[in-house]
Amino acid sequence: MGTHLITGAGSGIGAAVARRLAERGEQLWLLARDAKRAIELRDRFPGSRTLVGDLAEPERLSWAFGHQELPVELDSLLQIAGVAELGPVGELPPKVWQQTLAVNLVAPAELTRLLLPSLRQARGQVVFVNSGAGLRANADWGAYAASKFGLRALADALRAEEHAAGVRVTTVYPGRTATPMQQKVHAQEGRDYRPDAWIDPDSVATTVLTALDLPRDAEITDLTVRPGH
Template identity: 70%
Template sequence: MPTHLITGAGSGIGEAVARRLRERGDDLVLLARNAARARELAALHPGARTLVGDLDNPDRLSWAFGQQTMPDRLDSLLHVAGVVELGRIGELTPKAWHFQINANLIAPAELTRLLLPQVRVSQGHVVFVNSGAGLAAHAEWGAYAASKHGLKALADSLRHEEHGSGVRVTTVYPGRTASPMQAKVHQQEGKEYDASRWIDPESVATTIVMALDLPRDAEVTDLTVRPGR
């Protein structure tokens, strides 16, 4: 059975993707920030394995993985987790910048570095769930957009570097998606949150699974998903 390592499987798009893959019988390895979160993910996705590593502290990921049993091969590495903190450039502190760049850019880069050998073994797939902010930045989204623009560059470079090894790389750019993160964004914006206005995480999960299942003669490189209403 295919094996997938997924970040952000506890809610939103990540939860939807993990559930979809588990229901069809694929093997899952779910990244958790700590042991307590690992237990929660195991309960949410019965049968899945967990791996503990904190995306907020990418410098420690190599050490953390060295204390655990790693998968021998991965058919996909799905970078779904992300964080956001809005603020004007003139007011954002270095802490806010580090928080978002560590979790949204440096951690995916380090996870990819550490797990790329297992992906190469299966000529697998690396998927980066980016954001519309990874293509265009707006007021108060500067730090988040910078992290996501960087994530696009990471994916594009990786695609060129790994083409010869048979590894496929896809970036998905969802618009606003109904999720706990979106609720947090609305709170920061001072707006009322209505989940029905935004993309269902299941719809984004459908696009990710489609990219994974595409026959080997083709590759989805970039895919933008926008709200339909």
């Protein structure tokens, strides 16, 4: 049985990954933004443990974790949470850029820093669930894509730095997936939302588990997942 810390377990891809790991009897640590959310996550995933920390305030994560117990050994850190706010570069204010970069890039970097000792102890794995926007930036996606391009760079640098310690690093680039975030994106785009037109979150969860379950003689570095229809 492995020990896994998941961000974004409350919905979408993160919830699908948490459910699949729980069904296998794995030990889950779930990041919650506040104490109320932590209770909700423990009720949803019986037997799980929670850490409280707000990804929107990455500079406070070290202080928050200093008052809580952390896993001694961590087989995987699954960074799945994210935010998206669309708009043309000519109209996005600094606040949107700062919030997007904080949650999608700075917080994952800080989580990695704080949990690296536990990952090294277990020769574990960091999985970043990125986005197709981490490979290509389209109009109105500047802030989100910039954060995801940065996340790709974070993963590549981390992989080079931690290879000798036995820590594997994988980035998954899903296309549009039927999640609450996607529903919000469609609303911002002024489009009707049809979840059956996009990837099922469980399919992305299967991709994440494939990377985790790969034998130790190999490492999946990058996986791109696209809608099949």
